[in-house]
Amino acid sequence: MLTKAFAGFLKNGNTSFVRGFATIAKKPKMELTLRTPYGTFFDKFDGFQRLITKSNEAALIVSNRSPPGLYVLPPGFLRVKLTTEVKGTSGDYLHLGGWLTIHL
Numbered sequence: 001m002l003t004k005a006f007a008g009f010l011k012n013g014n015t016s017f018v019r020g021f022a023t024i025a026k027k028p029k030m031e032l033t034l035r036t037p038y039g040t041f042f043d044k045f046d047g048f049q050r051l052i053t054k055s056n057e058a059a060l061i062v063s064n065r066s067p068p069g070l071y072v073l074p075p076g077f078l079r080v081k082l083t084t085e086v087k088g089t090s091g092d093y094l095h096l097g098g099w100l101t102i103h104l
Contacts, residue, residue: 029046029064029065030046030064030065030066030102031044031045031046032044032045032046032048032051032064032080033045034080034093041089041093042080042086045086046064047082047083047084047086048064048080048081048082048083048091049063049064049081049082049083050062050063050064050080050081051063051078051079051080051081051100052078052079052080052081053073053074053076053077053078053079053095054074054076054077055074055075055076055077056076057074058074059074060073060074062100062102066102067102068102069101069102070099070100070101070102071099071100071101071102072097072099072100073095073097073098073099073100074097075095075096075097076094076095077092077093077094077095078092078093078094078095079091079092079093080092080093
């Protein structure tokens, strides 16, 4: 038995069903911004595959499709695996710790 609202929906020529809740469009790739007090290395850069940081106590690997969240970066080496050639950088850095925020 069809309800009046659904029958009216079909009379108007709508034959495809649409979900009744909102969806958020997800970016296909994450954008990376890497800043220091002395300058910006990457600004809204999406040509990377993953970010790797390692120390004697911890390791953190964040890919460009990681879930949103707040990550604490341990002090040590920071390696950005690039998918494209970037002039002036190899992707290897030394840092004293910090944090990384991933947004939707």
